[in-house]
Amino acid sequence: MIGDRPLALVLVEMILLVLVGPLVTGTIQKMKARLQCRRGAAVLQPYRDLAKLFRKGTVQADTTSGFFWSIPILVLAATVAAGALVPVIRAGPPAFPLGDAVMLLGLLALARFLTAVGALDAGGAFGGMGASREMTIAPLVEPVLMMVVFSTAVAAGTTELGALAAHRGTSWFLAWRAADFLGFAAMLVLLPAETGRIPVDNPDTHLELTMLHEGMLLEHSGPGLGCMALASHTRQIVTLSLVSALFFPIGPAGGASGLVLGAGAFAVKILVLATFLALVESSYAKLRLFRVPQYLGVGFVCALTALALRIL
Amino acid sequence: MSPLSPDAVHTVIDDLGALLLFTMILIVAAGQIYRAIYSVAAQSLLISIAAAVLATSTGNPDLWVIAGITLAVKAILLPWVLHRVVQRMNVRREVEPVIPIAATLALAVAIVVVSFQLSASLGPVRQAITGNALPVGIALTLTGVLVMATRKTALTQMVGLFASENGIFFTAMAVTQGMPLIIEIGVILDVILAALVMTIMVLRVRSTVDADIADLDRLRG
Numbered sequence: 001m002i003g004d005r006p007l008a009l010v011l012v013e014m015i016l017l018v019l020v021g022p023l024v025t026g027t028i029q030k031m032k033a034r035l036q037c038r039r040g041a042a043v044l045q046p047y048r049d050l051a052k053l054f055r056k057g058t059v060q061a062d063t064t065s066g067f068f069w070s071i072p073i074l075v076l077a078a079t080v081a082a083g084a085l086v087p088v089i090r091a092g093p094p095a096f097p098l099g100d101a102v103m104l105l106g107l108l109a110l111a112r113f114l115t116a117v118g119a120l121d122a123g124g125a126f127g128g129m130g131a132s133r134e135m136t137i138a139p140l141v142e143p144v145l146m147m148v149v150f151s152t153a154v155a156a157g158t159t160e161l162g163a164l165a166a167h168r169g170t171s172w173f174l175a176w177r178a179a180d181f182l183g184f185a186a187m188l189v190l191l192p193a194e195t196g197r198i199p200v201d202n203p204d205t206h207l208e209l210t211m212l213h214e215g216m217l218l219e220h221s222g223p224g225l226g227c228m229a230l231a232s233h234t235r236q237i238v239t240l241s242l243v244s245a246l247f248f249p250i251g252p253a254g255g256a257s258g259l260v261l262g263a264g265a266f267a268v269k270i271l272v273l274a275t276f277l278a279l280v281e282s283s284y285a286k287l288r289l290f291r292v293p294q295y296l297g298v299g300f301v302c303a304l305t306a307l308a309l310r311i312l
Numbered sequence: 313m314s315p316l317s318p319d320a321v322h323t324v325i326d327d328l329g330a331l332l333l334f335t336m337i338l339i340v341a342a343g344q345i346y347r348a349i350y351s352v353a354a355q356s357l358l359i360s361i362a363a364a365v366l367a368t369s370t371g372n373p374d375l376w377v378i379a380g381i382t383l384a385v386k387a388i389l390l391p392w393v394l395h396r397v398v399q400r401m402n403v404r405r406e407v408e409p410v411i412p413i414a415a416t417l418a419l420a421v422a423i424v425v426v427s428f429q430l431s432a433s434l435g436p437v438r439q440a441i442t443g444n445a446l447p448v449g450i451a452l453t454l455t456g457v458l459v460m461a462t463r464k465t466a467l468t469q470m471v472g473l474f475a476s477e478n479g480i481f482f483t484a485m486a487v488t489q490g491m492p493l494i495i496e497i498g499v500i501l502d503v504i505l506a507a508l509v510m511t512i513m514v515l516r517v518r519s520t521v522d523a524d525i526a527d528l529d530r531l532r533g
Contacts, residue, residue: 177323178330178444185334297417298341304421305333309326309444312428 004092005162013088017241018080021233022046024240024274031278046233053226061219063123071118072220072227075111079231079238082107086241089262091165091249100159101149104242105142111231112138115216122219130215133289137200137212140296141193144186147303151183152246154310161242165249182306184247189299191243191273192280195236199280199287199295237270244269321369325486328362329448332482333424336455339475340420341413344405348471349394352478356386359478359485366485374493375485381500382481390474390507397511398467401518408464416462420455427451445486452479466514470507477503 026043033040060068085104099107116134119127153159155177156167168175176184193200201212217228250265287295335355342348360382367375398405409416427450434446456476460469481499484491 176327178326181327181330182334294341294343294412294414294417297414298337301337301341301417301421301424302334305337305424306330308424308428309330312425312432312447 004166005087005090005094007096009090010084010094010098013086014080014084016088017083017086017237018230018234020270021230021237022050024237024270025233027271028274028278028281031275032282035278035282046229050226050230053229054223056222058222058224060221061122061124064121064219068118068121068219069224071114071121072224072231075114075118076227076231076234078107078111078114079234082111083234083238083241085161086238087162087165087245087249088241089250089259089266091162091168091245093160093163093166098160101153101161101164101242102146102159104161104238105146105149108235108238109138109142111235115213115228119216119219124219126211126215126218130212130218133212134216136289137193137292137296140293140300141190144190144296144300144303145194147300147307148183148186148190149242149246151179151303151306151310154307155179161245165245168249179306179309180247182302182309186299186302186306187243187247188276189296189302191239191277193292193296193299194239195277196232197277197281199284200292202286240270240273241266243273318369321365324365325362326444328358328365329444329482332358332452332478333448336452336475337417337420339471340416340455340459342407343413345398345407345465345467345471346395346405348407348468349391349398352471352474353387353391355475355478356382356391359482360387362482363485366489370489372489374496377493378485378496381497385500385504386474386478390504393507393511394467394470397514401515407468410462410464416458419458419462423454423458424451427454446483449479449483449486452476452482455479466510470510473506474503 023043023046026041026046029045030040030043058069082104085099085101085107112134116131119131149159152168153164156164158164158167192198196203196213201214203214205211206214206218213232217225220228244266248269250262332355335351335358338351339348339355342351360379363375363379363382367373367379428447431447431450453476456472456474456479459472459475461472463469463472477499481496484496
């Protein structure tokens, strides 16, 4: 099979995702600050934080096992590997065997699992609490994400994201069928949960009552914490590119102009989704933990209805 | 000859059906009365768009009248009345469900799946009908009834009634390509009358005895 995405392109896309990830976080934080009438930190602040963290030394709790230090590296590796599976600037099947959407969700779930294991390993109360909450939310988010992916995959007849995106083609909005509207609605409901933002999680605070993801990072320090932070930036941009690959892909275009066009379209799509996240974060309050299942239930029902519209 | 091809009409009606289901999910999931009211207004707006699309495709002028009346009455007037009543009554803004909202959502899923199954079992009748309009319409109607059954306050039950009525309307429109005008107007008048009576009842009951529907189960002989 001759694919549209050679190995070099996939690697470039993966590195691009990792490099741009912190920028997206910075942009969202900047937009939030402007919406709250603050000046806010510069857009590049996440890069500075990462650079600072990687220069620092590591401190570990006495109670940690030998496995603990490798957790940040494994989490980062799983997330970056997931980044290789989404088409970024060009749709179409890859030229060599590569995983599909199920693999991508599996890698993200693996990263999440390892993060929780690391938090429990250190034996701190906050880490355990964060891990238990994250593991309460995760089984509500992941199946729904799976169903959204399947509801589009049924139409394309493949779960390979590049081929899926190519199947939808460039005239994405006009080609939307009934199920896509519901799938997209489910995706919008899930997006804050999957990227760890308000109304489900609050990325800005270390207050014990509100945090999920941040609670699990408390025991990490120095380069390890840097890896975890980079992993969560990457996870966010991977999720956003998954949405754009499923719902507004850019078709396979040849030549350098096609690549430039794809990159520009990618920037616009990510910017739009980031604006959506910033708006949601600024206009909603964080939900109580026990209200989260009801919120995610809306996404579940939407995704299931989308599947029903496709299959039945 | 109609300006739209039958395929395009099918697609548009299907898409509108999906959006209608989405607004229905929002109504079921709404924790606050205002959100439910806005969702039902959006749903009625979608219904009137569907009527306008069918009117252009079939060239049936009655459907234009229906679209206009739906827009004016169900998308603007009735939500406005409900909004005023909520403001005037100073009631609690949360809807008070009989069973948890998550359970209602699960029931809504079951209803959607069942109505798709039911209409698939209709066989030849199903083939004759535009796309997914029939199962979507049945699902909307039943979910509206579900909302009516699982809410304690009269106002949210009215939202359920409107949603259910929207479902009936959508089914009737898509299945028959436009019912006789007199029937449609009769249905709409029914709804207006029901809304007025219920509004007045709610206001009166509240101002005289300060009770709500949920309190009536203590009223035993």
